[in-house]
Amino acid sequence: MNNNTPSPRTITIVDVALEANVSKSTVSLVLKGSPLIRGDTTERVRAAAAKLGYVYNRRAGELRGNSSNAIGVIINDLMNPFFAEVLVGIERKLVEAGYIVLMAHTNESVEMQTKVLMSMREQNAAGIMLCPALNTPRTLLKTVQSWGIPLTVFVRNLGPGDYDFAGSDNELGVFLATTHLLETGHSRVGFLGGQKGVVLDQRMAGYKAALAKKGVTFNPDLVVPANPNRQGGYATMNALLAKSLGATAAVCYNDIVAFGALSALGERHLRAGSDFALIGFDNVLDSEHSNPPLTTMDIRPSELGEQAASVLLNRIKNPGEKQQLYLAKPNLKLRQTA
Amino acid sequence: MNNNTPSPRTITIVDVALEANVSKSTVSLVLKGSPLIRGDTTERVRAAAAKLGYVYNRRAGELRGNSSNAIGVIINDLMNPFFAEVLVGIERKLVEAGYIVLMAHTNESVEMQTKVLMSMREQNAAGIMLCPALNTPRTLLKTVQSWGIPLTVFVRNLGPGDYDFAGSDNELGVFLATTHLLETGHSRVGFLGGQKGVVLDQRMAGYKAALAKKGVTFNPDLVVPANPNRQGGYATMNALLAKSLGATAAVCYNDIVAFGALSALGERHLRAGSDFALIGFDNVLDSEHSNPPLTTMDIRPSELGEQAASVLLNRIKNPGEKQQLYLAKPNLKLRQTA
DNA sequence: CTGAAAGCGCTTACAG
């Protein structure tokens, strides 16, 4: 005695046609809002459909030739609020454009990624948005492209090549952050968190470039890698402090690493900002009310998501258009930690 | 010169049948792993499919009678890490069971919710998981049930009725939290954040029950409502302190409210734990490394998601089974703020 | 402006 009051038989356009006294082609036409049909006929058909409780059968439509309205979105790490915010932006834009999202979470597993990709292909997705799992082979790009499904890669690129991409200028962002720290009197600036991947390479490049530009020599001991999460950030700050290198500031791989670092600092009764300068990356919502509020590089995560979705939407409309690139320019968001 | 190298013609089971020298029924049978087909035939068909690059057309299959493998999941507030964690749990379980998730984010909009629900119906979703937007009319339940689509409601219930639900024991959780504060020497315990909805009602009930049991009279001035986010938590703590009521502790509507409160405390150079006791609700990942680490009521968010998904999966398998209920028992997770 | 017909790619009885 639950759910399921299955309708005796499913209502189709022929039922509606019968009720409205027209042919089923006519029903199909009014359903898609064709201007070929006279106003009163349209009315009659709509009324009949409503009366019978007709529900459009999208699979049948797609089978006959209509394109799908589902778009696949592949995320790796929804536990990171940055990706949650990006996803919200993507979803908003896509739904606004009349699509529905097929969401998958890979947890950095390349096999899982392959699996969901194939599943989305079977579903006949109208497009795919992919944030590639770490260690994704570049060949994946050609594979998906060969399927003929419009693709846009976001956040992590897959190396050089002819594909649409939306992300942020990581090198510039960390360059700016590091420079700010150097210019506000810190000479020993660490780099905390991150383990591998393009994004880390880009951010490290920005760190080194800023150092070089200010004439301070790069000290590998000041960079301490860790998984890009809170735990990693916590460990990383403790490790840096334990080295007694005289570091007074650090830029973090991303905001959640910074949050972990904040926690480690607090444990030692050190206050970020006055006792140790810290800059994050992303400007997730949480950073506005962390303790203390985090200075970070703002790349407007949900806007990034919307832009990435726009890129895909545009590709779907104009398959032949040239490569599209969106790179969010990071802005230093000064709060209390630096 | 991008994407799209559309295959000249799409490969169907008849192509595979031709290649393998069998009929298309046979191909269909091996595809679904029917034991009716001999081993060598199966091999031959599989090889032919692989050779031709055949892709199963799920819509066609569904049209002919197979059930859909897409399940709709409706979330309201992905910006709250609690929901992100729940979603991850749901997704994991569903994918594991061979489904794919149609995800929608309503942002607490009842209209948006209706829209995506109808969209999921058109998509022929095999089931729907709904965390209802605030102010969702109870009638929605009957509507969805009349569609004959298995439904499970999660986190926020829709009042009494015969429907599957997965959530947490909110009253018990806050009862436990409040009691702990009362028993550790605090007599003026506030309740921070939350604006409306069943969940708030339940949590407030727990707060009042704990007070009553300890014989302390309820003081409405000690409860300060606010949107259930970091901003709200921040405002809420400032407001409570401004009232100078002598409050020395508070239980928060949820973890992110507590994070905001932590930020407000930090700003006044007060340390949660020693200077003011605070307990959150949810035990989101972030709470382990907040500054300081948050004492909270653990309801294991991602497990809650998995359980909710299991409920739906079970309903799909056994449409006639009686109502299923899952209520996570909250456990006090002692860290440093209380 | 509207109707009759074919067909999208699959699965399901039904024969053999």
Place this chain on the structure above:
DNA sequence: CTGAAAGCGCTTACAG
């Protein structure tokens, strides 16, 4: 164990 046939609900030319 395998083949021939019908049909799922729709859309798209094609006539009228």
